[in-house]
Amino acid sequence: MKPAARLVLLLAILAVALLAAVRLGAVPLTLRQVVDAARGTGDATTIAIVRRLRLPRALLAAMVGGALAASGATFQALLRNPLAEPYVLGISGGAAVGAVFAIALLGAAASGGIVALCALAGAVLAIVLVFRIAAVAGRALDTRILLLAGVVVGAFFNACILLALTFADADAFRSAIFWMMGSFSGATWRSIGLLGAAMVPAFILLAALARPLNLLSVGEETAAYLGTRVERTKLLAYGTASLLTASAVAVSGVIGFVGLVIPHVVRMLWGADHRFLLPASILAGAAFVVLADTLARTAAAPTELPVGVVTAFVGVPFFIYLLRRRAA
């Protein structure tokens, strides 16, 4: 199968996943009803369900899944580490600190928008902090130190979260925990627009970095000899992947295992060339998260499972399988 055909296949899977996400739920809809509602005909309730609830939610899930998978693939190449994922450099910790402090301090006054804004600010703080720590240690950016700095900063932020939760009242505690579990229930067209505005330039930049990332995963010295400006490439890759993760976390909380597992699946099936790996990971990650969220909404209805539970229940066994394969 040619790379273009594989991408078309993944796109078809994503389309099917999106359609399933819009059709399934407390009120199951037929294809006809979905199409009518999308065009604005049919009864008002169905239109509201499709246009205001399910469609934005499914689209946001797809975008977050794609952003996390692209970010994970980039971090794995940049850090030359198969265990790297979007949250490994403390970004989720920073975002969670922002969100939890907003919830704990503002209580009921904290709207979804404000929490998202504080989460984004926390994530950007983490990105800058980790980079500053790694960059002062030497003139060239040492990605091993970047990894260590990320892990340490993440651990520090986790301590901050525990501290904030200790003094939070019961309601704030509950909503902070729910935020950290990650969810698409707050999806709005505005959050889709904001995430989209971050994703389009990020994906174009990553596409331009695909060949340099191939070279970086072979080695920094080799990359330089094959025409890559290594320091600039590392900086761009770190900044782009970090900001992608930060914007995804800000709108949906922390959703694990997508960014780790999806790039590995694509690599195992079709190889490690980033010119294919990045777009394929975006599409596969999007489809995976849409399906996971649909399962999370419907499996134990009317109770909604955290989507992170579903991605982890699929992701963890697969991850163990990967580790055992690697050891063999």
Next chain:
Amino acid sequence: MSGWSCRGVTFRYPESSRPALDGVSLEVPAGACTAVLGPNGSGKSTLLRLLLGTLRAEAGEARLDDRPVLEWTREAIARQVGVVPQGEEAAFPMTVRELVAMGRYPHLGPWRREGEADRHAVERAMRRCDVLAFAQRPIGTLSGGERQRARVARALAQEPAALALDEPTAALDVAHEMAIFELMRDLGRAGTTVLLVTHNLNLAARYADRLVLLDRGRVAAQGTPAQVLTRETVERVYGWPVRIGQHPGPGPDTGAPQVVPLSGEACARMAHAREAADA
């Protein structure tokens, strides 16, 4: 045509008290094969990195094509010079074909797709390095020598005016080592500048037009193999007794100097004789 030269190049690694290179001046003429020799830690790889612009000299200047190498962009150097660095390990599995095809990246930039000429260059490079048969195998499944040949193929796929290789035959069996040296000579004759770091004195003497012998960061000797590989120089630099013979032939390198290291007992005897003479 691409040659290197450097004048008075000095370089010190940050943690080190002794400079890795100390006032090195040398010529790597265009369209010829130059071999850099020297004991472990004499500064061979450091010299290569300075000539390729990945290290910055503390004093002195390295020039490529008569322009300071630091004025070249990485893209421009990569279109001109193919490099086989000493060691690398891919973080993720990739096939030999994918690795060799990376040699075309400097010509393609970030967006352009591989064309007919690129595919042809990749295949030709793989054939010349005898890796075409396992083009689709993951590099992780190859032996050290096969992997090394794939990396030489990647440098050839660049179709560069100059090649710089850091111990390219370190893990190769005798036939493949000979094949690489013959390939370097053929390329040199066809007008490619070849700069080769190696520990194999005898093959360097046969296949290189010029030798540069480094000793603790300084140039101990440079010139033709016969000028550089004398008994006094080799014994002084390596600290081991040798005899210099001549290649018996047949072939084009009949008569090239060949270094035969003597046994350790002779070394002890030499030291003893020197002590006796001193006394």
